[in-house]
Amino acid sequence: MSERVKLTAVDGHELEAYVAHPAGAPRGAVVLVQEIFGINSHIRGVADGYAKDGYLVVAPALFDRFERGLELQYTGEDSKKAYELYGKLNPEVQMKDVAAAFEFARKTVGNAIGVIGYCYGGLMSWVTATRGETLKVQPACCVCYYPGGIGKYASEEPSCPVMIHIGADDSHIGPEQVEPVKKAHPEVEVFIYKGADHAFNRAADPAKYREAAAKLARERTLEFLRTNVG
Template sequence: MGEKTTIPEFHGEGEIPVYVARPEGQSEAAIIVVPEIFGVNEGIRQKCENWAKKGYVALAPDIFWRFAPGVELSPDVPEQMQEAFGYFQQYDADDGVKDIEAAIRWLRHEQAVDKVGLVGFCLGGRLAYMAAARTDIDASVGYYGVMIDQMLGEAHAIANPLLLHIPTADHFVGPEAQKAIHDGLDAHPKVTLHDYEGLDHGFAAELGNRRDEAGAQLADSRTEAFLAAHLR
């Protein structure tokens, strides 16, 4: 089982709550699991545990810690979905990148890992793209990342491998946005894109009504192989 702890904010201005799951033996690689807009809930903790079983140190940061620390929400409860949208409106993704940098530093120095990867979902998928462009993360994976089509001007800065999972029926990332992502990234030597025909946003959630079992297993198998290739 993992544990809740804190790590120093990048500039030392506070402590970031995190959930950390560790493998049984020493690991040379770690994975930052960046949540959706629902906080470090049971599903995200389960993803951390799954990575630990595969031999990685896994860390999930509380992305809303500055204004809603410790929040855990369910996308299957309408009131909680609306609450999550409110937090999304307050959230500053630039702060999120700084928190990822803090996690990278903590993992490399305090957990003595050689390489750090990232897997993010929804808002976390956007942060996976931003981390690939703005940090020295060794490899990043984004599931149904939002607003990436608005940040394609940063693509030239992606220096390490990035994998993006794109469900074609995503009701938050429409066809025009998907086309822009493909047009902007298909030719990028460091970027791999996978489409999932007919699947919607959230299809790879561990728990709840949104999960598509076949799609989730396919995407997760691709993620596992991708990170093993670049972190091992």
């Protein structure tokens, strides 16, 4: 079962979130942070998948600060608009929206909450791990799928276990971003997937999707959630 709910961030901004419910009592919760294409059918599908695994999933609509109800595709004018909006994003601001989703999850399941993000959401998952405590957000763990720009934040200290998934052929995240993270945080699990580019988990995008890498990354993520969330 899924629903749309309204959240209110600490600065008073009201945003929507897509919430996917498990069939039975939740094992815990996941805050799912979107790519730069909004809460589109792909992100909703990912949320539904983790709900089937037993988690309450809350996906906040980060683009509601600019335009409500955005669901963008990966080519043409939609892609152009996504990258224009990407230029307006600020992790310090979007953390407030992630925190609102986290608070919704906490009121529902308690403190057993993980954060999983993809693309820009992957970066936000890392930032949540390192800066979340400023907004009273203390995740049980964070998972970052191809977190573009993470190199800028590599020196920041995570407050929880973190797992990172990156394609070996990622055209957005090169060794200059990955290596500083590995060097500063040897405890962080960083998995590199051969033959995979950026967005390899995006099943709705045949140009990017790599089934073997996506399956293995998901298996690792689920094990990580089972260990740290429940």
